[in-house]
Amino acid sequence: MTGIDHPVRAAYLAHAGQEAVLAEELGRLGVAVSGWHGLLALSPDPPADARWALDRWLDPEIAPIASIGEAASLLRGRQRNWSHLPLLHHRRSALIADRLPPVKAAPLHFPAAAPTAPLGAWTLLSPDRLLFSTRKSSPFPNGECRLVENRTGPPSRAYLKLWETLALLAEWPRPGERCLELGASPGGWTWALASLGASVTAVDRSPLASAVAAMPGVEMRQGNAFTLRPEDVEPLDWLFSDVIAYPDRLLDMARTWIDSGRVRRLICTVKFQRPTAHEVSERFASIPGGTLRHGSHNGHELMFVWCRPGDSVPHG
Numbered sequence: 001m002t003g004i005d006h007p008v009r010a011a012y013l014a015h016a017g018q019e020a021v022l023a024e025e026l027g028r029l030g031v032a033v034s035g036w037h038g039l040l041a042l043s044p045d046p047p048a049d050a051r052w053a054l055d056r057w058l059d060p061e062i063a064p065i066a067s068i069g070e071a072a073s074l075l076r077g078r079q080r081n082w083s084h085l086p087l088l089h090h091r092r093s094a095l096i097a098d099r100l101p102p103v104k105a106a107p108l109h110f111p112a113a114a115p116t117a118p119l120g121a122w123t124l125l126s127p128d129r130l131l132f133s134t135r136k137s138s139p140f141p142n143g144e145c146r147l148v149e150n151r152t153g154p155p156s157r158a159y160l161k162l163w164e165t166l167a168l169l170a171e172w173p174r175p176g177e178r179c180l181e182l183g184a185s186p187g188g189w190t191w192a193l194a195s196l197g198a199s200v201t202a203v204d205r206s207p208l209a210s211a212v213a214a215m216p217g218v219e220m221r222q223g224n225a226f227t228l229r230p231e232d233v234e235p236l237d238w239l240f241s242d243v244i245a246y247p248d249r250l251l252d253m254a255r256t257w258i259d260s261g262r263v264r265r266l267i268c269t270v271k272f273q274r275p276t277a278h279e280v281s282e283r284f285a286s287i288p289g290g291t292l293r294h295g296s297h298n299g300h301e302l303m304f305v306w307c308r309p310g311d312s313v314p315h316g
């Protein structure tokens with residue numbers, strides 16, 4: 001798409017493969033989409049809280065540019081850090097990007113919080129039209145959380161979506177904190193939590209990988225995660241769930257634990273089938289203290305994060 005003859009007041013970046021679910025959600029939110037520019041949905045409406053967007057551009061502007069130098073100086077004049085969304089006109093875009101200050105490109109070494117420096121985003125709509133936004137929802141370039149992976153410890157790569165979620169929360173279990181993890185096998189999340197020094201009770205119908213089960217602080221309970229009641233365990237600092245279950249069943253489970261008052265933090269993967277049960281995500285999002293987001297390590301799923309109101313203890 002090249003010609004845009006209306007204001008753009010927000011833009012939503014879809015995760016590749018999740019364009020349709022984002023479009024559906026924007027429709028439910030009453031957000032008009034005037035067109036797609038690659039994975040970026042442009043809207044004439046003010047920014048809305050679209051949970052399936054990997055990144056949201058919150059104050060977009062369109063500027064005519066006569067030259068590469070003009071585009072670069074316009075962006076540099078607004079702020080230091082810019083992430084480039086390369087969609088079209090690659091050579092011209094690369095020449096503009098070369099004239100901007102480099103954005104720290106090193107992957108995040110967890111445990112570490114997501115960056116907090118202001119970061120904008122830009123792309124070329126056509127060779128002579130720049131779309132840019134000084135503010136966006138994700139602290140990562142194009143919403144992509146790059147992490148230094150551990151290729152020997154964890155038995156699955158599922159830990160990456162947990163690390164991404166904890167980095168964005170800027171909190172993670174501390175040594176000795178009590179965690180219960182539902183749907184833990186083969187043990188990627190358990191490995192990540194035990195590596196932080198937390199005490200983890202892992203529940204699954206299937207066993208943990210033996211090396212994870214043997215980590216200090218790990219206790220395995222083989223069985224059904226849905227029959228475990230909050231009163232069956234000591235009060236928890238953290239409840240984690242990566243159980244594969246229907247979203248409404250997970251919602252009931254999350255509410256049971258939250259209402260029990262016996263848990264301070266809850267992090268849960270909400271896995272969706274097709275068609276996507278948007279009404280369930282809306283019910284999750286309406287829980288006070290809760291947020292719901294799609295991250296760059298998620299498939300057709302959202303991460304629900306809940307903190308007991310007034311109980312936030314940021315890492316020093």
Ligand SMILES: C[S@@+](CC[C@H](N)C(=O)[O-])C[C@H]1O[C@@H](n2cnc3c(N)ncnc32)[C@H](O)[C@@H]1O
Nearest residue numbers: 158183185186187188189204205224225242244
């Ligand atoms: C996506 S896997 C979890 C992966 C894990 N987070 C990791 O990092 O390795 C989902 C797990 O949920 C478990 N599960 C599904 N339904 C369950 C139930 N009712 N009770 C206990 N575990 C269940 C499955 O056995 C499976 O191991």
